Amino acid sequence: VVSTQSTVSSGINAEYGGRKASFMASMGLAATCVLISAYDNATCRKVMYGFGKALSGSLWAIIYLYSSEMYPTKIRNLGSGIGAASARVAALIAPFIGDALTHSPIIPYIVVGVAGFLCTVTFFYVPETGGKDLPQTLAEFDNLFHKKKPDPKV
Numbered sequence: 001v002v003s004t005q006s007t008v009s010s011g012i013n014a015e016y017g018g019r020k021a022s023f024m025a026s027m028g029l030a031a032t033c034v035l036i037s038a039y040d041n042a043t044c045r046k047v048m049y050g051f052g053k054a055l056s057g058s059l060w061a062i063i064y065l066y067s068s069e070m071y072p073t074k075i076r077n078l079g080s081g082i083g084a085a086s087a088r089v090a091a092l093i094a095p096f097i098g099d100a101l102t103h104s105p106i107i108p109y110i111v112v113g114v115a116g117f118l119c120t121v122t123f124f125y126v127p128e129t130g131g132k133d134l135p136q137t138l139a140e141f142d143n144l145f146h147k148k149k150p151d152p153k154v
Contacts, residue, residue, distance in 0.1 A: 031116025038109035
């Protein structure tokens, strides 16, 4: 129930608020939930897990939408596939972070929370794709990241 609602609301947020802002807000809130979960209180942890689950569903929806819009037509399937595969690799690595619980109960929360904040900061450098034409060529894709100033002589 939580995932369905968060996926629908993230689609609405991404459409009207922009993909970049929606992703950054969801990721920042999810990272905050993870760090707050490190607090040793069962009720607090359950509430943060619930919010984190909702935000996780939202992030999946936004990132799939974003990756399908960002890449040029010739490599769109490849780019989206690599992104999905990378996410699955991260999901495979996650249990090993959980193994760190044997050393200290707070380490996994710190690792995942800091990684979430790093992802949020990194997303500042990714262009907004909402409301723009999809890139058709690699040159148009390159222009998304490197805004070229018009030549004043022309």
